[in-house]
Amino acid sequence: MLLSHGGEPLPATESVARWTVEQVLSLAPDDASRKAGNKLATAGHWSGTGFDGSGAVWGLCKGSGSKPYQTVVDTTGPAYTCSCPSRKFPCKHALGLLLLRASGDGSVPQGEPADWAAQWLTARRGRAEAKQAKQEAAASGEAAPGPADNAAARKRAERRAERVTAGALELEQRLTDLLRGGLATADRAGYALWEETAARMVDAQAPGLAGRVRELGAIPGSGPGWPVRLLEECGLLHLLDTAWLGRERLPDPLAATVRTRVGLPMSAEGPPVRDRWLVLAQYDTPDGRLTTRRIWLYGRESGRTALLLSFGAMGRAPELALPVGVTIDAELTPYPGGGLRADLGRQFAPPAAPPDTPVPDTPPPGGSTAAALAAYGEALRGDPWLDAWPVTLRDVIPVPSEGGWQLADAEGASALPLSPAALSRPGLWKLVALSGGGPVTVFGELGHRGFDPFAAWDTGGTGGGDGSGAGSRSAEVTDGAVRLI
Numbered sequence: 054m055l056l057s058h059g060g061e062p063l064p065a066t067e068s069v070a071r072w073t074v075e076q077v078l079s080l081a082p083d084d085a086s087r088k089a090g091n092k093l094a095t096a097g098h099w100s101g102t103g104f105d106g107s108g109a110v111w112g113l114c115k116g117s118g119s120k121p122y123q124t125v126v127d128t129t130g131p132a133y134t135c136s137c138p139s140r141k142f143p144c145k146h147a148l149g150l151l152l153l154r155a156s157g158d159g160s161v162p163q164g165e166p167a168d169w170a171a172q173w174l175t176a177r178r179g180r181a182e183a184k185q186a187k188q189e190a191a192a193s194g195e196a197a198p199g200p201a202d203n204a205a206a207r208k209r210a211e212r213r214a215e216r217v218t219a220g221a222l223e224l225e226q227r228l229t230d231l232l233r234g235g236l237a238t239a240d241r242a243g244y245a246l247w248e249e250t251a252a253r254m255v256d257a258q259a260p261g262l263a264g265r266v267r268e269l270g271a272i273p274g275s276g277p278g279w280p281v282r283l284l285e286e287c288g289l290l291h292l293l294d295t296a297w298l299g300r301e302r303l304p305d306p307l308a309a310t311v312r313t314r315v316g317l318p319m320s321a322e323g324p325p326v327r328d329r330w331l332v333l334a335q336y337d338t339p340d341g342r343l344t345t346r347r348i349w350l351y352g353r354e355s356g357r358t359a360l361l362l363s364f365g366a367m368g369r370a371p372e373l374a375l376p377v378g379v380t381i382d383a384e385l386t387p388y389p390g391g392g393l394r395a396d397l398g399r400q401f402a403p404p405a406a407p408p409d410t411p412v413p414d415t416p417p418p419g420g421s422t423a424a425a426l427a428a429y430g431e432a433l434r435g436d437p438w439l440d441a442w443p444v445t446l447r448d449v450i451p452v453p454s455e456g457g458w459q460l461a462d463a464e465g466a467s468a469l470p471l472s473p474a475a476l477s478r479p480g481l482w483k484l485v486a487l488s489g490g491g492p493v494t495v496f497g498e499l500g501h502r503g504f505d506p507f508a509a510w511d512t513g514g515t516g517g518g519d520g521s522g523a524g525s526r527s528a529e530v531t532d533g534a535v536r537l538i
Contacts, residue, residue: 071154071155071157072128072151072154072155072376072379073155073378074152074155074156075377075378075536076155076376076377076378076379077090077148077151077152077155077376078090078148078152078536079335079376079377079378079536080131080143080148080151080335080374080375080376081143081148082141082142082143082337082370083141083337086141086143086144086145086148087148089145089148089149090145090147090148090149090151090152091148091149091152092145092149093114093145093146093148093149093150093152093153094148094149094152094153094156095153096153096158096160098114098115098149099112099113099114099115099149099150099153099160100112100113100115100121101113101167102150102153102160102161102162103161103162103163103164103165103166103167104154104161104162104163104164105163105164105165105166106163107129107174108127108128108129108403109125109126109127109128109166109170109174110125110126110128110150110151110154110161111123111124111125111126111150111166111167111170112124112150112153112161114146114149114150116137120136122135122136122137122146123135123136123169123170124136124137124144124146124147124150125166125169125170125173125174126143126147126150126151127174127177128151128403128404129400129403129404131143131374131375131376131404132177133147134173135147140369140370141369141370142369142370142372142374143374213258213317214317216256216257216258216259217257217258217259217262217297217315217317218297218298219257220253220254220256220257220258220259220262221257221259221262221294221297221298221315222298223253223257224250224253224254224262224266224290224294225291225294227250228287228290228291228294231287232287236280236283236284237280239269239272239273239283240273240279244270244271246270247266247267247269247270248267248270250266251263251264251266251267251270254266258316259315259316260316261293261313261314261315261316261317262290262293262294262315262316263316264316264340265286265289265290265293266290268286269283269286269287269290272286289437289438292437292438293311293314293315293438296311297311297315300312305389306389306390306391306435307390307391307435309388309389309390309391310390310391310392310435310436310438313388313390313392314436314438319388319389319390320388321386321387321388321394321395321396322386322388322389323386323387323388323389323395324386325384325385325386325398325399326352326355326357326384326385326386326387326395327382327383327384327401328352328353328354328355328357328382328383328385329352329353329354329380329381329382330350330351330352330353330359330380330381330382330383330385331350331351331352331353331378331379331380331417332348332349332350332375332376332377332378332379332380332381332404333349333350333351333377333417333496333507333508334347334348334349334377334496334497334507334508334536334538335347335348335349335374335375335377336507336538337370337371342366343364343365343366344364344365344366344369344370344371345362345363345364345371346362346363346364346365346370346371346373346374347360347361347362348360348361348362348363348373348375349443349496349507350381350385351417352385353380356417356418357393358393358417358443359385359387359393359394359395360392360393360394360395360443361373361375361385361394361395361396361397362394373397375404376404377508377536378536379404379405380404380405381400381402381404381405382400382401382402382405383397383398383399383400383401384398384399384400384401385397385398386398390436391432391435391436392436393443415510415512416445416494416496416508416510416512417445417496418445418447419444419445419446419447419448419494419495419496420444420445420446420447421446421447421462421466421467422446422449422460422461422462422466422467422468422469423462423466423467425444425446425469425499425504426469426499428442428444428499429441429442429444429499429500440500440501441498441499441500441505442498442499442500443496443497443498443499444496444497444498444499444504445494445495445496446460446469446494446495446496446497446504447494447512448462448463448492448493448494448512449461449462449463449469449492449493449494449495450462450463450488450490450491450492450493451471451481451484451485451488451493452468454468454470457470457471457473457476458470458471458475458476458481458485459471460495460504460506463492469499469503469504470503470504471503471504471505471506472500472502472503472504472505473502473503474502474505475497475503475504475505475506478537478538480506480536480537480538481506481537483509483535483537484506484509484535484537487509487511487535488509488511491511492512493509493510493511493512494509494510494512495508495509495510496508496509497537506537507536507537507538508535508536508537509535509537510535
């Protein structure tokens with residue numbers, strides 16, 4: 054069975070840059086895929102390999118069967134296809150091929166694609182051209198929906214809003230019963246009550262409310278102090294219910310945020326923003342039914358931070374994947390509301406990696422820990438249900454604290470604790486090694502549980518006291534950012 058997956062290809066006028074090992078590994082859907090890809094990153098597993106100037110890489114990998122697996126990667130998407138039965142994208146064969154190409158040892162020579170690779174590349178790029186033509190026609194109004202289509206869509210939206218309202222009213226009653234009976238009853242009732250309530254919200258077509266109810270069900274077993282945490286989350290859920298029921302009186306940005314939080318689908322509709330977008334981080338969060346991939350970007354000219362979301366059903370990796378550290382010249386279309394989510398639109402050049410980028414791989418301008426807290430607080434004013442906010446900390450030093458670690462301002466004015474999730478990952482030690490006791494710039498998410506670092510830069514070259522820069526302080530450091538997740 055031939056599987057393919059990925060973004061839109063681009064016509065390359067120049068030879069597409071070879072990715073680094075770190076950038077290839079950032080595309081892996083999980084740790085198991087990284088390990089398996091590393092095992093296949095030797096020439097002995099491959100035959101018929103090659104690459105061309107358009108960004109295509111191909112090869113035949115020995116498998117358990119009599120026929121080798123046919124693997125093709127279009128790095129301008131990026132996109133992947135492999136004849137293996139894996140449901141992961143990219144699969145271990147695509148990762149192994151890209152790692153072999155990243156080594157630059159001549160095992161993947163430049164040439165013309167093999168026939169089986171050329172067929173997939175031609176078909177893929179043909180579909181992209183047809184999609185682009187369709188988008189341009191829609192933008193020009195040639196494919197605009199008629200009055201009947203608009204009326205039908207409006208009726209469907211009204212019926213769904215009525216179901217969500219009924220679900221919100223039912224949830225309000227259940228929250229009232231919980232508080233009237235005392236929070237201690239939540240511990241005795243067990244998880245079944247919460248799961249049944251969440252199922253009712255799914256029936257009401259409010260998946261956002263269902264997800265928050267499931268989170269409530271996990272709090273009674275979360276350790277000491279759980280009644281306080283449960284009361285806080287019940288208050289936020291009550292606030293969301295109330296906001297939905299009174300959404301007509303809310304300002305448009307906040308009303309859009311409320312619709313998103315209850316789980317109504319939204320479309321990107323803001324004016325497109327073209328920029329050279331630096332890929333800061335990419336990570337997945339599975340919840341058993343769905344895997345959500347978050348990709349953080351920073352616009353060099355606009356100074357904007359943007360979030361791309363991609364989703365994968367159970368057992369399948371999300372659709373979009375971008376190597377951390379590359380820069381893409383592309384348009385992003387923002388979603389309504391006060392959030393940072395956007396859709397990736399037209400790309401004008403293949404993803405470029407340092408030193409091929411027109412602008413050096415410098416970090417976004419950052420600030421102090423106090424400035425980061427102020428930014429997070431301001432974001433909460435527009436979205437009280439926000440779990441975290443992206444910030445860049447400038448000139449901070451990782452130092453141990455009681456029961457964990459924190460990032461302290463170099464002048465010692467204030468510090469932010471690292472989140473429990475960050476303390477359990479190996480990226481913490483990458484960060485400590487990069488710093489060597491000196492100041493670094495760190496990008497990550499700041500939430501009520503602390504700061505979660507995703508990428509770091511050695512901007513001072515003073516760590517460790519030798520002033521020799523990042524390369525001498527950590528074997529994990531490559532040109533540009535160090536990926537911490």
